[in-house]
Amino acid sequence: DQQVKQNSPSLSVQEGRISILNCDYTNSMFDYFLWYKKYPAEGPTFLISISSIKDKNEDGRFTVFLNKSAKHLSLHIVPSQPGDSAVYFCAARAYSGNTPLVFGKGTRLSVIA
């Protein structure tokens, strides 16, 4: 049972436009959400996170929105740049205890110059 779902395996966006990556979750115990970015042949790197007590968190060109009622979060990248081309993973943690982060399958973003 997939608790964190990224339903779009890939996304292509023109340079300068907005990229929107989506993530849905099923576990209502999740209280913290993270986005990781991964380039080929490298490990994932932390990008941005959001606590369930917030509905928005912004860091430069990156903004994450959380809709708890819909169990949905999204990552917005504005403006998109060619260097943003990577695989993006959504991850979630449950406050209930000693469990590892749960990752989605990832979305490959291609920013076209």
Added chain:
Amino acid sequence: DVKVTQSSRYLVKRTGEKVFLECVQDMDHENMFWYRQDPGLGLRLIYFSYDVKMKEKGDIPEGYSVSREKKERFSLILESASTNQTSMYLCASSLLPEDGYTFGSGTRLTVV
């Protein structure tokens, strides 16, 4: 910054070999994790450890074992490598189990 170091970037091993993947972190993190990444399947948790000598199975532990004799080192062992274990292996560590992780650069393992 926390550094997570995986000993090999690329490995080629033969079917049936015993394979050791090493991971070392330098920030005294309690928690360490092994994932594999495959196209279309995302990051799948193999094993994790919250303390020295402690290990827990993740979602896909079959064919793997782990060793954590020291806090900073977490080894993944493929007891008898098979071609379906060809993958990118990623080690991660964190201060608390629910914290964000710091990942190593990964080991691309090919089993022939």
